[in-house]
Amino acid sequence: MEKAPDGGWGWVVTIASFLINLLVEGVDYTFGIFFPVFLETFGESKGKTQLLHSVLIGTLLIIGPFVSALVNRYGSRVVGGSGAVIASLGFFLSAFSPNINVMIVFYSIIGGIGFGLLYLPCIVMLGVYFEKRRVLATGIAVCGAGIGAFVFAPVFSFLLDTYLWRGTMWILSGITLNGIVFSATFRPLKGRSNxxxxxxxxxxxxxxxxxxxxxxxxxxxxxxxxxxMFDFSLLKSPTMILYAASCLLVMFGFYVPSNFLPVLAADVHLTTEEGAFLILLMGVSNTVTRVVIGYIADKPWANCLIINNSALLIGGLTTCFAPFYTNLTSLAAYALLFGAVMAIFFLLRSILIAELLGVHRLNSAFGLVGLSMGISTFVGSPIAGILSDISGHYNLAFYFGGITLGLGGLICLPLRYIATWENRRTANTNLSITLNVDEVKKSENVKTLSFKWTPSVYVVSHGYI
Incomplete structure (x- = not known):
C-alpha cells in the first residue's frame, strides 16, 4: 500500500479541497444576507425562516456516517462528484418554490445531501495524502471557508440586487457543478481502492x-x-462520545453570529451594506486564522486541544455580550474575533480526531462527529429565531448561542486525559489477547509434537521400517 506522499499530487488535492470549502462554506456563512430577503418573500416567522439554513447544514452534517460508508465503498471521487450534481439540482429547483415548505425540500434537504456528499470526501482525502504536513494542508484547504464568506458576501449582495433571489439560485446552481471537476482530482493512492x-x-x-x-x-x-463499511466500535469509545457531545453543544450556537449579525446591525441603525461588511470581516478573519493556526499546530510544542478549548470558551463569552455592541466598531471587532473562533473549531476538528482516535479511524469518526453536529444544527438557529420572536429582539438568541458554545469548550477540558486512559486500556487489552493467542498456539504445537513422535513414527523416521 502506497504511503502518504506529503506533497506531489497531494497539493492538487489540497487546492481542490480548498475550492470545495470555498463553495460549501461560502454558501453556509452568507445565509445572513439571504435571511431578510426570505423573511420578506415568504412572510414566515424568524424561527421558521431559519429552518432554511439549519436544515441545509444539519442535513450536510447528519448524513456524515452514510457518506463515510459510501466513501469506504465507492471512493471519494465518485461520491464527491455525485454530491455536486445533487446539490446543483436542488438549488436550481428551489428557485421555483412557491412557499417556504417547498424551499426547504429543494434548497435545504436536497442541497444539504449534495453538499454533504461533496464536503466530507475533500476532508478525508487530506488525511490520505498527508501525514507530516497534515495540519498545514488541512489549514490551507479549510481556509477556503473564510475566503468563501469574503468572496460570496459582496457577490450575493450584488446578485440579489440584480437578479433577485430566484436568479441568484440559478447562478449558484451553475457554480456548484464545478464540484465535479474538483472531485475528479481525488485520485486514490495505489493499493487502496482496487x-x-x-x-x-x-x-x-x-x-x-x-x-x-x-x-x-x-x-x-x-x-x-x-x-x-463503517467502524461501529467508535460508538463504545469514551473519547469519541465526549468529543461528539462537545461538537453537538457547539453547533447549537455556532451559526447564531453569522445568521443574526446583519439583522442585529440593522437593529442598531446600521445599513444593509454595513451588515454585509461584518460578514466580510468575519470571512477575512476566518481565512487568516486558518493559515496561522495551521502553521502553529504543526509545531511539536503546539497543543491543538488547548487551542480548540480556549477558542470555544472565548467565543462563547464574547457572544453572550454581543447585544451590548451597539456601533460599527464594536460589532466589527466581534466579527473579527468570532471569525477566528469559527476557523479554529473547523480547522482542528479533523486534526483532533486523527490525533485522539487515529488516522485509520478518521473517515468513520468524522462521519459520526458530523452526525452529532447535524442534530444540533437542525434546531440551533430555529431555537434562536423562536427566542427572537418571543422577546422581540435578538438578545436571547446571542445569549443562547454564547452559552452553548462555552459549554462545548468546557466539557472538552478533560478529553486528553480520557483519550490517554482509553489508549492505555486498549493497548493492555490487545496485549492480553496476543498473549492468549500465543498460549493457544503453543498448546497446539505441543499436541502436534506429541503426535509426531509416537513410537511408530519414531521407527519410521529412523529407517527401521
Whole structure:
C-alpha cells in the first residue's frame, strides 16, 4: 500500500479541497444576507425562516456516517462528484418554490445531501495524502471557508440586487457543478481502492469474501454487512462520545453570529451594506486564522486541544455580550474575533480526531462527529429565531448561542486525559489477547509434537521400517 506522499499530487488535492470549502462554506456563512430577503418573500416567522439554513447544514452534517460508508465503498471521487450534481439540482429547483415548505425540500434537504456528499470526501482525502504536513494542508484547504464568506458576501449582495433571489439560485446552481471537476482530482493512492474485503451474510454465518468492483451487481454483495463499511466500535469509545457531545453543544450556537449579525446591525441603525461588511470581516478573519493556526499546530510544542478549548470558551463569552455592541466598531471587532473562533473549531476538528482516535479511524469518526453536529444544527438557529420572536429582539438568541458554545469548550477540558486512559486500556487489552493467542498456539504445537513422535513414527523416521 502506497504511503502518504506529503506533497506531489497531494497539493492538487489540497487546492481542490480548498475550492470545495470555498463553495460549501461560502454558501453556509452568507445565509445572513439571504435571511431578510426570505423573511420578506415568504412572510414566515424568524424561527421558521431559519429552518432554511439549519436544515441545509444539519442535513450536510447528519448524513456524515452514510457518506463515510459510501466513501469506504465507492471512493471519494465518485461520491464527491455525485454530491455536486445533487446539490446543483436542488438549488436550481428551489428557485421555483412557491412557499417556504417547498424551499426547504429543494434548497435545504436536497442541497444539504449534495453538499454533504461533496464536503466530507475533500476532508478525508487530506488525511490520505498527508501525514507530516497534515495540519498545514488541512489549514490551507479549510481556509477556503473564510475566503468563501469574503468572496460570496459582496457577490450575493450584488446578485440579489440584480437578479433577485430566484436568479441568484440559478447562478449558484451553475457554480456548484464545478464540484465535479474538483472531485475528479481525488485520485486514490495505489493499493487502496482496487479490491475490497466484504462480509457476506450467508447460511446464518458470515463468510469473508474478497471481491472486485466488477462484482458489485451480485445480489449477495448488495446484502453485504454494514459493519464492513463503517467502524461501529467508535460508538463504545469514551473519547469519541465526549468529543461528539462537545461538537453537538457547539453547533447549537455556532451559526447564531453569522445568521443574526446583519439583522442585529440593522437593529442598531446600521445599513444593509454595513451588515454585509461584518460578514466580510468575519470571512477575512476566518481565512487568516486558518493559515496561522495551521502553521502553529504543526509545531511539536503546539497543543491543538488547548487551542480548540480556549477558542470555544472565548467565543462563547464574547457572544453572550454581543447585544451590548451597539456601533460599527464594536460589532466589527466581534466579527473579527468570532471569525477566528469559527476557523479554529473547523480547522482542528479533523486534526483532533486523527490525533485522539487515529488516522485509520478518521473517515468513520468524522462521519459520526458530523452526525452529532447535524442534530444540533437542525434546531440551533430555529431555537434562536423562536427566542427572537418571543422577546422581540435578538438578545436571547446571542445569549443562547454564547452559552452553548462555552459549554462545548468546557466539557472538552478533560478529553486528553480520557483519550490517554482509553489508549492505555486498549493497548493492555490487545496485549492480553496476543498473549492468549500465543498460549493457544503453543498448546497446539505441543499436541502436534506429541503426535509426531509416537513410537511408530519414531521407527519410521529412523529407517527401521
Amino acid at each position: 479490491r475490497s474485503i466484504t462480509k457476506v451474510i450467508s447460511n446464518d454465518k458470515c463468510d469473508t469474501v474478497e471481491t472486485s468492483k466488477n462484482t458489485y451487481g451480485s445480489c449477495k454483495l448488495f446484502c453485504m454487512s454494514t459493519e464492513s
